[in-house]
Ligand SMILES: O=C(O)CCC(=O)C(=O)O
């Protein structure tokens with residue numbers, strides 16, 4: 564049945580700067596993407612133009628970071644960053660806000676957030692990255708190269724959204740000049756390492772992503788599940804040489820909820836391996852004002868009142884991270 568499974572889309576025809584948006588091949592990809600967005604809200608992409616060894620190399624870099632001693636990682640603790648960069652220790656994040664993290668139910672994962680070093684407006688999530696001092700410049704440069712490569716890929720994918728959204732092919736160029744795009748390295752521990760009490764805990768709690776679109780690289784361990792419109796949990800199994808794309812709440816809002824922001828979660832993987840995954844939350848710049856896209860305006864349907872992207876994103880981050888709320892309390896005191 565439609566929307567039960569996650570489609571695999573060959574995106575070769577939409578990758579690169581000189582693709583012809585009017586070509587049949589481009590339109591065919593755009594239409595498959597549109598269909599996936601309206602049904603399960605997740606799709607795999609293949610033939611996306613980045614060599615396998617580069618993708619694998621990034622998983623290795625992530626491993627090098629997480630293999631550092633805890634005290635080295637803590638030197639770059641996200642709690643020290645006003646602009647949400649750095650290391651998030653095990654159990655700190657509680658992505659499912661219906662569960663009480665303080666009662667010990669935080670996610671079973673470690674994370675590391677990085678983005679562009681665009682300065683000016685640290686309170687608006689711009690500003691410096693926070694690196695563990697133990698990682699050298701070569702490591703940082705390689706990781707930043709990967710960040711830029713993945714952003715470029717997302718721009719191509721977004722361009723393939725444009726015919727279905729009713730906007731011009733370069734609609735997103737300007738709003739992504741200073742993107743709030745966050746690359747997040749994630750590591751989930753082997754199930755065997757968790758104690759009895761944590762046996763039924765999720766590695767990553769059920770949630771929808773906050774923003775626009777998410778690009779996700781996962782290794783071959785597995786554990787990610789997405790909820791289809793029938794409410795069933797579907798495994799998003801690792802498929803070699805693919806990445807996943809899914810939609811966040813704000814994309815859903817500006818399509819009049821015709822595009823689905825799909826709930827997803829990560830189960831403990833039941834193996835003796837760590838699982839690594841690397842999402843890129845590909846969000847437009849802070850000041851972007853969003854409202855319903857033209858293709859979704861219908862008579863009798865109110866467009867969403869225009870909202871500032873950055874304000875919404877910050878509100879969601881504050882709800883997830885207690886240290887950000889405490890900071891706000893300090894600010895307003
Ligand atoms: O680790 C994964 O596969 C998914 C992570 C995720 O959904 C998230 O960080 O938003």
Ligand SMILES: [Fe+2]
Pocket residue numbers: 770771772827
């Ligand atoms: Fe997610």
